[in-house]
Structures are given as structure tokens and as C-alpha cells.
Amino acid sequence: AQTVTQSQPEMSVQEAETVTLSCTYDTSESDYYLFWYKQPPSRQMILVIRQEAYKQQNATENRFSVNFQKAAKSFSLKISDSQLGDAAMYFCAYIEYGGSQGNLIFGKGTKLSVKP
Amino acid sequence: SQTIHQWPATLVQPVGSPLSLECTVEGTSNPNLYWYRQAAGRGLQLLFYSVGIGQISSEVPQNLSASRPQDRQFILSSKKLLLSDSGFYLCAWSSGISSGQPQHFGDGTRLSIL
Numbered sequence: 001a002q003t004v005t006q007s008q009p010e011m012s013v014q015e016a017e018t019v020t021l022s023c024t025y026d027t028s029e030s031d032y033y034l035f036w037y038k039q040p041p042s043r044q045m046i047l048v049i050r051q052e053a054y055k056q057q058n059a060t061e062n063r064f065s066v067n068f069q070k071a072a073k074s075f076s077l078k079i080s081d082s083q084l085g086d087a088a089m090y091f092c093a094y095i096e097y098g099g100s101q102g103n104l105i106f107g108k109g110t111k112l113s114v115k116p
Numbered sequence: 117s118q119t120i121h122q123w124p125a126t127l128v129q130p131v132g133s134p135l136s137l138e139c140t141v142e143g144t145s146n147p148n149l150y151w152y153r154q155a156a157g158r159g160l161q162l163l164f165y166s167v168g169i170g171q172i173s174s175e176v177p178q179n180l181s182a183s184r185p186q187d188r189q190f191i192l193s194s195k196k197l198l199l200s201d202s203g204f205y206l207c208a209w210s211s212g213i214s215s216g217q218p219q220h221f222g223d224g225t226r227l228s229i230l
Contacts (some may be wrong), residue, residue: 033216047218052216091160109159
């Protein structure tokens with residue numbers, strides 16, 4: 001069965017600096033999608049970034065970028081120029097291409113604190 | 117643009133009482149719909165998902181049920197709540213066109229059982 005592991009329960013970063021959140025996953029599939037979601041204290045889950053496994057190029061969204069290492073099954077999120085509003089829980093998620101639409105698998109999350 | 121509405125935002129219920137949480141999506145048709153539960157300090161647990169009206173898949177057998185009476189309406193229910201039903205409930209939708217589409221979440225309902 002596929003699993004998603006976020007090994008860092010908590011991380012801290014100084015405002016304006018860069019932080020990287022780790023995510024590894026286990027799958028025997030070759031086609032799949034990976035996501036990072038952000039959940040601020042307000043609890044709404046917000047999509048940050050999406051990566052398609054068949055694309056070599058790392059996805060980017062403004063200050064957010066990923067380092068996708070398919071062979072290593074690693075999908076880390078880099079936040080540049082961290083802002084106070086980036087403080088939140090971050091969840092990594094996986095879904096198999098063509099799989100059941102319900103089968104989005106989440107990691108347990110990393111709590112990011114941003115220090116002014 | 118698509119929007120998702122979930123209510124109520126907060127609910128306090130006694131043990132043994134019924135439950136009805138509602139979720140509606142606007143701006144899209146035939147979405148896939150999902151109910152998740154998130155316990156304090158933990159990740160998301162998928163409870164139910166639906167790919168169409170009247171089509172409900174249950175991931176975790178439990179005290180809860182779901183229904184989809186209309187294309188863009190998804191309801192989470194219980195006849196008798198348990199203490200263990202406390203948590204944060206999130207509704208989500210995704211495009212039904214193909215897999216790999218991101219799921220978009222509502223604001224959630226914080227349910228406390230007394």
C-alpha cells in the first residue's frame with residue numbers, strides 16, 4: 001500500500017529566510033501526482049503546489065517550489081523569503097494516476113513556525 | 117469560479133444526538149465529493165467519497181453515513197453521536213474529469229461531543 005511520510009513534525013524559520021519541508025512516499029506505481037497543502041490556524045486546507053510524476057521539471061508557485069526526486073521517492077517543499085503568513089501545518093499528499101478518486105493519501109503533517 | 121460551502125462552522129452536540137453536516141459546491145458540475153475527519157494534531161482521514169448522485173464509497177466503517185441527494189450537495193450524518201466522533205470535519209471537491217486533479221477544501225466544521 002502507498003504511504004506518505006513527513007519526518008519533521010515541527011519546523012521553524014526566521015522571517016525572510018528559506019525553509020525546506022521533507023516528504024517521502026512509497027509506491028510501486030510509475031504514474032502519480034503529488035501535492036502540498038497548507039492548513040493555517042483557521043483550519044482551511046489550501047492547495048499550495050501540484051507535481052505530476054511524469055514531468056521532470058519541478059513545480060513552482062511564486063515563493064513555493066518543490067524538489068521532486070522520483071527515484072528516491074522524495075518530494076520536498078521549499079519556501080523562500082518566508083513570511084509570517086506562511087505559519088501553518090503543511091501536508092504532503094499522493095494520488096495514483098487512474099486510481100480511485102478517493103485514494104488521496106496524506107502525510108501526518110509538519111507544523112511550520114515563522115519567527116519575526 | 118468554483119466555491120465550496122460547508123456548514124455549520126462549529127457544532128456542540130450531546131452524546132447520542134443526531135448529526136447533519138452539509139456541503140455544497142458552486143461553479144462546477146459532476147464534481148467528486150469527499151468527507152474527511154481530522155483529529156487534533158493529526159492528519160486527514162478519508163471517511164466517504166462520491167463520484168456521482170447516490171454513489172457513496174465508505175473508507176472507514178463507523179457510526180457515520182453520507183448521502184449525495186443532488187449533484188453538488190454532500191451530507192454527512194449520524195443517528196447517534198459517540199464521544200469518538202469529535203473532531204474537525206472537512207468537505208472537499210475535485211474535478212471528475214480525470215484523476216490527479218487537486219482536491220479543494222471547505223472551511224471545515226469543528227464538532228465537539230459532550
